[in-house]
Each structure stands twice: as C-alpha cells, then as structure tokens.
Amino acid sequence: MFSLVSPRAVRPPNCLARACREARKWRGAESLAPSWERTTNTPTSYGRPPSFARAASSGTIASFKNLSFGHANTNLLENVDFSIEAGSKVTIMGQNGSGKSTIIKLLSKNLYPDEGQCIIGPGQTVACAQQTMPTASRDMTVKEFFTTQLNDESLLDHEIETKMAKALRDVVLEAPGDRIVKSFSGGQQARLLLAAALIQDPTILLMDEPTNNLDADGLYHLQSLIQMTDKTCVVISHDEDFLNAFTDQVLYLDMFSKKVETYWGDYWFVKEEIRKRIKKENAVNAQLKKKAQAKKDQANKFAGKGGGLRKVAKTMRGLAAEIEDQMQDVRREDYTLSEFTVPFSAPSGSPSGKMMRIEQVSAYNRSAKMSEPVDLGRGSRVQVTGPNGVGKTTFLEMIVDRSAPGVMIDDEADIGYYRQDFSNLDFDSTPLQCLEEVSSHRHTNEQIRKTAGRFFLGNRIMRQKVVTLSEGQKGLLSLACLCLQEPSILIMDEPTNHINFRHLPALAYAVNNFKGPVLLVSHDQHFVSSVGVNTTIDMGKVLNGKA
Structure with missing residues (x-):
C-alpha cells in the first residue's frame, strides 16, 4: 500500500500521498470511534471534527537544508535534509535524547541552526503544543495564558474570549477564564497546551508528546482532531497505536549518525521497513567484515616473506581498509533498557507487612x-x-x-x-x-x-x-x-x-x-x-x- 523513500529513492507523487491521507481519515475515524458512537459509516458521525481551515497550498511548506545543530557541547543534528508537505501527518521517531524535540523547536523558531537552513514556506504559520506547562505560565489565569499565546495587543477582550471559547471547544475542555492554570490536572493542562497552539490558527501544528496525561476520552478527541484536520501536523509520541491512527510520513532520527531519513507510510509499516533495513545493513556489514579479514590474513601470510611479496601484503592491507570503509555504521537505535529491580527497604515498624x-x-x-x-x-x-x-x-x-x-x-x-x-x-x-x-x-x-x-x-x-x-x-x-x-x-x-x-x-x-x-x-x-x-x-x- 505504501512505499519506502530512502535518501536516494524517489518518493510517490503528491496525488498518491493525498489519497493515502484521505483513505486514512475514513479508515481511522471508523476504527477509532468507540462502540457507543459507531452509528453510521460516515466520518462525521464520530463526533464533531474541529472547524479548521484548509492548508494554504499543496507541495513542500517546510524543510531543513543541510542543517546542523549542537547543544551542551554535543552535536545533535549534522547536515540534515528533509521536507514536509502541506496537509501531511508526520511522526518523528528516535530514541530518548536523540534530538526529536530539538527538531520541533527549530521548526517553531525557538532554536536556530548552527549551520544550514530551516525554511518555512511563504504564508505558513507555526504553533507548538508543548510537552509541559511552562513554569512562568502556571500562576497565570486561563485568559492571561491565552492572551500571551495570541501576542496581539490589538485584540479586544471579547475577541480574545471568542477565540478562547473556540479553542477550548476543539479540545473538549471547560476552563473559566479566571481559573489559575496550575489548578488544572496534568491531563487538563495537556489540553490547555494544545488549545494554546490551536488558538493561533497555524497552518503547521507541532505536538510534542501530546498524549501525556490524557485519559481515554481525551486521547480519542486528539486522534479525531489530527485525522480530520487539513492542517499539517508534526507529532512526537511514544504511543504507537496513537501514531498509527494518522501517520503518513515518518522522519527517522538516528542518534548515532545524527541524520534524518524520510519514510512514507503508516507507523507500523515504517517501523517494519526500518527493522528490515537495519537487518540488511548488518548482514552486509558481516559479509564485508569477513572479506576484510580474509585480506588481512593474506597480508599477514605474505608479510613475512621477502621480495615482491611484501608489496603484495601492503596491497592486501589496502584492500582490507577499502572494504572496511564500505561498512555502514552499526545502528544502535533499537537499544532497550535491560531488566532491572528497585531494591526494597523493609520498615522496622511493620512486622505484619x-x-x-x-x-x-x-x-x-x-x-x-x-x-x-x-x-x-x-x-x-x-x-x-x-x-x-x-x-x-x-x-x-x-x-x-x-x-x-x-x-x-x-x-x-x-x-x-x-x-x-x-x-x-x-x-x-x-x-x-x-x-x-x-x-x-x-x-x-x-x-x-x-x-x-x-x-x-x-x-x-x-x-x-x-x-x-x-x-x-x-x-x-x-x-x-x-x-x-x-x-x-x-x-x-x-x-x-x-x-x-x-x-x-x-x-x-x-x-x-x-x-x-x-x-x-x-x-x-x-x-x-x-x-x-x-x-x-x-x-x-x-x-x-x-x-
């Protein structure tokens, strides 16, 4: 159904990508709707989709060009290139600490590259639903919080309140304007953060771990929002089922090569393609290593002999080095935490346990x-x-x-x-x-x-x-x-x-x-x-x- 695009491959035409997204909206809405809402076969029967405007245009609307970025004396991204199409639903994959959130911050202009370019297309606007509520915002009222997000002093009070009401409806949250932000639960704050991005009405919506703290109802509405909107969405999440509900493009960040690879397809498809690719690369490396070792063995055999055989040994070592240069870096992206235990300290005052x-x-x-x-x-x-x-x-x-x-x-x-x-x-x-x-x-x-x-x-x-x-x-x-x-x-x-x-x-x-x-x-x-x-x-x- 979908095809992989490696850095050297040709990607599918725009019409195919759009068709895949339309198919996902219908399929996703039906599979996502809970049993009490699954009443007809039309997407609109599974809850009201947020009333978002259509993306401004088709084609590439954001891209990295030969971009490099470092932080705390560590390079996170090196000569990265990728592009994002209007209306696409993009997932960023990578290990903890690989730089996923850094890509989000670069796209939102909260960070700037050391080298290269982060290009946002003409007429495009970007807003980000952050992972956690900023410390400076926790003591604000809801209205003060949204006012800072709008950052438009020309707006009148009733205009701000109208925009607030719409954004809060879209995230299904009741939040009086005079209530203090820190008084909301973690799940409610997650919805506030999403509403804070939506109130800016961006054409590109960035979401960094948006499912954190959401209950089942909140997760359902968030999936519906992403599936049904024509906005371009770029998402980081550890919830694989959530990601598979809408993904049609994956940016795979390898924390060891510090490169980004672009794949097309849903999340599970791409994950399997990456697994196959890693397996193939490691198999090729094993073959090259075996060939290189054979050349080294021949070099050692001829090195101890005189005359022209020493030149043969030197040639063999050169061939071994060339073969080793062809080996690709072994990917370690699938490293997992080993089983561990938390030691228990028994209190002396609880003989019964x-x-x-x-x-x-x-x-x-x-x-x-x-x-x-x-x-x-x-x-x-x-x-x-x-x-x-x-x-x-x-x-x-x-x-x-x-x-x-x-x-x-x-x-x-x-x-x-x-x-x-x-x-x-x-x-x-x-x-x-x-x-x-x-x-x-x-x-x-x-x-x-x-x-x-x-x-x-x-x-x-x-x-x-x-x-x-x-x-x-x-x-x-x-x-x-x-x-x-x-x-x-x-x-x-x-x-x-x-x-x-x-x-x-x-x-x-x-x-x-x-x-x-x-x-x-x-x-x-x-x-x-x-x-x-x-x-x-x-x-x-x-x-x-x-x-």
Whole structure:
C-alpha cells in the first residue's frame, strides 16, 4: 500500500500521498470511534471534527537544508535534509535524547541552526503544543495564558474570549477564564497546551508528546482532531497505536549518525521497513567484515616473506581498509533498557507487612470515605483511576507529604515517588548530584555511575544540568534515583509518559518485582495489566458517593 523513500529513492507523487491521507481519515475515524458512537459509516458521525481551515497550498511548506545543530557541547543534528508537505501527518521517531524535540523547536523558531537552513514556506504559520506547562505560565489565569499565546495587543477582550471559547471547544475542555492554570490536572493542562497552539490558527501544528496525561476520552478527541484536520501536523509520541491512527510520513532520527531519513507510510509499516533495513545493513556489514579479514590474513601470510611479496601484503592491507570503509555504521537505535529491580527497604515498624491504609480520598478541598478501606502491604499493586481533573496527582502528593486525611502510613516507611513532572529533581543540578543526594552516602561513586549507566546516563550526560535533558532522559534519571533510594513504598504518577516504548517491558518488570507495595496512576492500560494491579480505587466514584 505504501512505499519506502530512502535518501536516494524517489518518493510517490503528491496525488498518491493525498489519497493515502484521505483513505486514512475514513479508515481511522471508523476504527477509532468507540462502540457507543459507531452509528453510521460516515466520518462525521464520530463526533464533531474541529472547524479548521484548509492548508494554504499543496507541495513542500517546510524543510531543513543541510542543517546542523549542537547543544551542551554535543552535536545533535549534522547536515540534515528533509521536507514536509502541506496537509501531511508526520511522526518523528528516535530514541530518548536523540534530538526529536530539538527538531520541533527549530521548526517553531525557538532554536536556530548552527549551520544550514530551516525554511518555512511563504504564508505558513507555526504553533507548538508543548510537552509541559511552562513554569512562568502556571500562576497565570486561563485568559492571561491565552492572551500571551495570541501576542496581539490589538485584540479586544471579547475577541480574545471568542477565540478562547473556540479553542477550548476543539479540545473538549471547560476552563473559566479566571481559573489559575496550575489548578488544572496534568491531563487538563495537556489540553490547555494544545488549545494554546490551536488558538493561533497555524497552518503547521507541532505536538510534542501530546498524549501525556490524557485519559481515554481525551486521547480519542486528539486522534479525531489530527485525522480530520487539513492542517499539517508534526507529532512526537511514544504511543504507537496513537501514531498509527494518522501517520503518513515518518522522519527517522538516528542518534548515532545524527541524520534524518524520510519514510512514507503508516507507523507500523515504517517501523517494519526500518527493522528490515537495519537487518540488511548488518548482514552486509558481516559479509564485508569477513572479506576484510580474509585480506588481512593474506597480508599477514605474505608479510613475512621477502621480495615482491611484501608489496603484495601492503596491497592486501589496502584492500582490507577499502572494504572496511564500505561498512555502514552499526545502528544502535533499537537499544532497550535491560531488566532491572528497585531494591526494597523493609520498615522496622511493620512486622505484619502492612505499610499503608487508605480509608478516604481527597483532592481540591473535596474528601470522601471509601466503602471499603484498602490496605497496602508487601506485593500490593493498587491503581488510582478517575477522569482528568478529578485530582489523582493531588491525592498522591498529599500521601507523599503524609497530609492526606484518612490515609495511615508506617512512620518508618520510606516513600519512593516518581513524579510525572519531575519537579522533585533539582533542574539546576547535574544528574550525578541528584543521584548522590538520593543515595545519602550509601553507595560508592562507582556504584552510582554503574546504576546511571544502566539507564543510558553516560559521563557526558552526568555532567549536564538536569534542565538540559530531554523529558525521556529525566524519566530514566528518576528511575535511577529510585534504585539508589531503595524505598519501602513505591508511588508512581504516569511513569510511562516520557519513557521510550522499547523500555516499557523493563519498567513493568521492575514494578512487578518490587517487594513492597505500589500505588500507581497510569492511563496506559497495557502497562497496568502487565504489572499485576490487584486493587483499583476509582476517585471519581468515591468522591461522588458511588463507591
């Protein structure tokens, strides 16, 4: 159905690309719609598509030309070339820290290349839905936040409010203009960030991990938005099913060659093509290595003999070097996190093994008793559920602070907390300093660095400030911190949000094998089912008196 375009291949004509996108809109809308909305065979029956304007024109509207960029004394992109067509749905693939978000920031002009060009076509406008809410925006009201995004002093109050209302409708969120941004849940803030991009009415919409913190309803609306709009969308996400719902072009960023390759097709098709290509390259390398070694063996055989045979040996070594030059760099993009465990520290005050008891839930000045209390002891796996905005993160924070009413925690229990926004990390410190602090002198420098290495935090990264790390690298650092902390209780708030999908089996293994209790918030149902959750607390039902 689709064909691969390598850097040397010919891509399909524009009409084919557009036809593929139209087919995906119809197919995607039907497969995406939940059973209660699947009433007819027309796309419009699956919810109102946002009323977006059509892209200004067809053809290339954005491109990189021989672009290079470095950060923190490290080259991320080297002589990169690619182009993006109007109306296309583009996914950026690559490992944590490879530079995916850097491409987004270059396209949005938040960063500028060291060499080469980032070209945005005439008449094109760009807006970006960021990964996380900027610190400076968290204390703003909703209206102040949107006003800064519009950045147009000529707009009157009623014009701003009209634009706000439309953007909030498109992301299906009720947000009074006088409400403070930080009072919204993580999922609601994700919708605010998307609305902040939409209110600018761009022709090119950039989205960096837009599914983070979204519940099932939010994810459905986001997929519908991308499928049905004629805007050009460029997306980074670790949610493969989400990406496959709309992708028709993939920019594959190889963090070792620092190049970008362009593929055409849906996400699963492209992923399989990349796997085949890597396999073929490695097979070719194996053959060349064998030939090179044969030439070296011949050279060694003739080198010890006199006369003209020494010249033959020299020639053989030259041929071996030429063959080795033909070998392509071995791709390591499929490196995955090895299985690991989080050491458990048993509290001395819990001989029975019970470390926590939850009798009521609380959030946003609301509190309600549960019909049945939940005890957490060794091996307990408890998931806290509820719609975006119900207060799941707030409830977890109160438990960690030991301020949640109706929640009893063993005084000797040490709580390990994986925060979804990583705000428990000191962004002005280095990863090494963060790990040393959480270790509290229980580990040698060698042990700390060995633990860091298991999470791909090498010497260069260990010397950077945390603020310079990608969100995925911050996630890996947080996991390394938990390993050195050796907690009694593990509390995890959306741990899969920023972690590369290749690493999720190792994360699930760690949660499964933690000897203490785990309290978890996650919208990733596959991950939840793989970690053996045995109890669920539905905060929405409890707070509404239904559980």
